[in-house]
Amino acid sequence: MQLSLDVARIRGQYTSLAGQWTYLNAHEVPQIPEPVSSAVARAFRDQAVAQPLEPNVGTHARGVDPGTLFAQEHLAAARLAIADLTGTTADAVMLGPSEAELLAQLQVAMRQQLRRGNAVLDAPRSASGVLGAGEYAQLIDAATRLTVVPAADAETGIIHEVASIAEATRSRSRAWVLVQVSAMLGVRPVTFEALGADVVLLSARGLGGGELAALAFRDRAMLTRINAEAFGQQVSPALAAGAAAAVDHLAGLADSSGAARGTRRTRISQSVDAAASYLGGLSTYLMDTLRPKVEFLGFGSEAAREADRIPVVSFRLPGVPVETVYQRLVGHALLPGRSAEGITVGLGVYNTPSDVDQLARVLGSLA
Template identity: 35%
Template sequence: MSDGWTYLNAGERAQVPERVSSAVSRAFRTAPLQAHTEMSSGSHSRAQVPGGAVGAQITASARLAVADLVGGRPDGVVLGPNRAVLLHTLSTAMSRQLRMGREVVLSRVDDPANIAPWLMACDLYGAHVRWAEADLSTGTLPEWQYGDLVTPDTALVAVAAANAHVGTVTDVAAVAREVHRRSRGWVVVDATAYAPYRVIDIDAWEADVVAVDLAPLGGPEIGALVFRDPTLPAQLKLMDAARGRHATVDVEAEAERRLRALEVGGHAPGLLGGVPAAVDHLANLDDAASGTRCRRLEESLPKAESYMHVLAQHLVHGLQSLRGVHVVGLDGEFDEPFSYDSVERIPRVSFMVAGLDAATVGRRLVANNVIAQVVPLEDSALLDQMGVAEQGGAVCVAMSPHNTAYDVDHLVRVVAGLV
């Protein structure tokens, strides 16, 4: 970055690549325009239907980009302002599934965006809530507990692929296998923290729905839900998708209507124009990557994460060398702290400084041109259970590909001046 600031807050507000801002600007200009229609020729050519706007093409491109990001299908993509709004709409539409006598399993490692909508829906429709608990020494979510939590009455299991603040990764595939073995419930995975660092494969995860926000990727303020089976929404109850009493049921058409009904309020094509650019940015992090966008993501993301993983290790070593600094999920009650690689993590690190609340630490960092995320006490059930609230909160560092070892050293030097 050339503005003199050190940005280590990608989880809260990622920097926007130039190609994304340019794409958004271009989309805002062109979305209202009429799409150019090529004349068809030959007896086997398909005549294009005139009258479409460029905005419709932009929306279709955004769906395709999100599908490539998670390994899904474009016809299973629902777009909206953010994942919290989309998950709220989805939970409201699941009145049949979340009725009294059914159960929902939530986890403590999730953000409020994947907890609050389900709690509200269960309170409204009568389903019973059960909780998957984290290992408070590391912040991991043990998958074995789902064998006890999931029953034939389980309607839905919501889980995060990775914790946004501690960085611990959940074995989503193991959780989903247990859920599908014991019930007919849906598995809804929040992949927002995971997506900037690792390849998502919705089929390998066996997730029924994947939720993701594009802003942490450097994209616009857009969220998406991706259904692994695009016909799954046919089970939802949506007022906007009502059909005639005696209408013939076409499962695929019904699912399509209900998918679109989840997109309450329509789209902002100008913002959607930045979605393909954001996914392309991730796919092109490795200049040597080639092939389709999915193939380039598979090549680029592991290399980028390996680089950021080294930076996170360097940060942890630096912070652990300072007396009075506690790295959440790594510095337990034992004489020796845990290794950063003791559990699987994405490059996110949260820490506390003895005698100072997180807001004070954040202000001191800003005074030295370092931007990190001060985690509000209500934003993480996991941090609350790990005792962070008692210490006045935590500061979270989220790595991005543009970060360097100098950025990490700068933050450690500033923190060293506080202890």
């Protein structure tokens, strides 16, 4: 059964929406839900005022640091939450301060394998704007050990053909396929089953969960093939608490009654489906509303026009400099993203058709 989102209820969990700003930059800076802020604050408080739960007596109690116990609990909760999000087990999840740091640690961990082969660490250019097996075919050979694939383009919204890339990789080599999924967290499934990936790399920031990243392996056995000690997992326990809370928030999006049943994995799947449906409709409304006024980017080929997309669009206003458009929008309390090529609008579950209408009115004043 397809569940729907109670957007008014969801918006109530974002205190930042009470101000004057309309946030249209969910692709860059998703707003932080109150449950996440509260979880981080509680975790910092735990560290600051932690006291032993029992008198520190007896041989086994000596040296016990309650702050360390709290930290371990938060880190364990984050690993389990990411495991539920991606479809693996908690012991196959590595935490780190950033995606770049985790990717660097993975290369160190795979140093022996990479010494004998090659790693494809940057997505190739695609004339169509859609990455598929064809773009990777000439780069992958029997010596390839790691293929890194972005799941979606954060500016055009195009979802790349990850499953076909993974299949092509395995037909030509024994390489692992690592998929970077932060751009489509919460709006598309990021499970190993859906992606066909071996490793998933993400930032909790994509869920409004703060600056913590995770590297999830399809199964724990993969870690026995590399130097797992290369992963330092030096992360803030408080941010780990925020990441776990962000996954819980996602799992509850489609639960308007607060009495959802089923595992967290099941509830995540239901909420992602509901979010994809809602934001797909809102994206269509956005494009239909703006089409008479703007030139959309990333639709130059037939493959791009037919591609599935996350709720992100980029556009230019003909004859008006990008900076002028951006400053006009900001002057009217609208906050989109921007690049040298155009204005980017990323929609979140807290956005509404009225946000789109407001955007259209301001752009109309420039046309």
